[in-house]
Amino acid sequence: MTREPHPIREPHRRPLIGITSYQDEAAWSVWRQRASLLPQTYVDAVVRAGGTPVLLPPQPGGAEHLVDALDGLVLAGGPDVDPARYGAAADPRTGPPHPARDDWEDRLLHAALARDLPLLGVCRGMQLLNVALGGTLLQHLPERSHQIVPAGFVRHPVAVEDGSRLAGVLGGATDVSCYHHQAVDRIGRGLQVTARSADGTVEALELPGHRFVLGVQWHPETDPDDDRLFHAFLTASQPRETTR
Template identity: 45%
Template sequence: MSTPPLIGISTYRDEASWGVWRQVADIQFAQYADAVVEFAAVPVLLTPAPAHGDDLEAAAAAVVARLDGLIIAGGADIDPERYGATPHPETGGIRPDRDAWELALLDAADTQGLPTLGICRGMQLMAVHAGGTLEQHTPDTVGHTGHSPGGDVFGTTEVSLDRTSQLAAVQGDVVRGPCHHHQSVATHPGFAVTGRAADGSIEAMERVAAEGDSNARRFCVGVQWHPEMGPDHAPIAALVHAARVDRQSGR
């Protein structure tokens, strides 16, 4: 039997409660790991443990070298300074430790050609990592709050996918998925938009291979909805499949 792929999932470091304890912990929604396990892969939680400068880059490179795939998970707003913007009044919950760690993971993933999936914040960070920018408060541009009803409630978004995209191949032309975001991708150098909501907001993107790119067939996809929270885990299935194919081919 072949060894199952190892899929890294980025996490928070935050105060949490369990049993008699209230302590700082490394945490993430269990649905991410459950979805990875569903497709016969092994989830590996990637903590934003303190590291600085070259240590952070070296840590990320060492981790990515041992993985077969990477999920940059959802979460808090990205620091606008990362894309040269002034904070919007609605921008909050910034986590510099996650920003730095996940950007280092994306650097290493690009260098090593690792299959990568960004979910919600993860997709936004992929755009910022590539030199792009964000809409800091999507209701300002679309005129409604349907993408994030508030609190711990998920909305539902319908996304039309480009029929030639990697996602459409596993998802079909239209997907309805849970959503919880007040920010969205505005500019995305190096990525093609492959999915939009009816209001025009960018809901999916895929890496465009540069001429002569040795990783031209690499799976590098971002989705704005939360597939792990709904019944359809197709983007995660596609990531695991890409990781398994790369492992079997020796890439």
């Protein structure tokens, strides 16, 4: 009797995670030109946590179609959000606007929320989440408080709200790496503050009622010895179906 061959089982698909990226002047080899780029730490953090990262540079359209193909979305850190998006005049210390990136990430964010796609906002990403839901930002924190030296992360403790999703991941308090001169001011619709630093700065926001919508003011991707937040995000981003 001829034995039927066993069906080939495909390996478990790793979640496909979109990470928003910069468009800026960059230099490599003999070249210097405008490029789409992202710190490698984001890519490494997603890979360590079990995902497949794809870069999402600003572009004129296709956000809804793209989000349909993803299992999770990371809004990465970057330049200041344009104050015009929350109805404020620019402080002299606020960086120049990047309208293409602001618009692109805003469309990705709203498409992700509409589809209940897991979302992690990092630094600027958390600020954009707050602004997209009607909140505002403090455009400049006291000097040498959360941004001590250029291009240097500073570690400080944050207190996490009991009973929050973040507390379930990190516990009640933890040291984090930060680099920012702006912060959340008025809280956006539906968002809950779930962590603060000792000076009262908002360090984390969550949006209840969704699978995973969490923003942190710090940079968890820079700490390869603590992947708890990315692991929690990737767990929430496990594909709901085996094929697309």
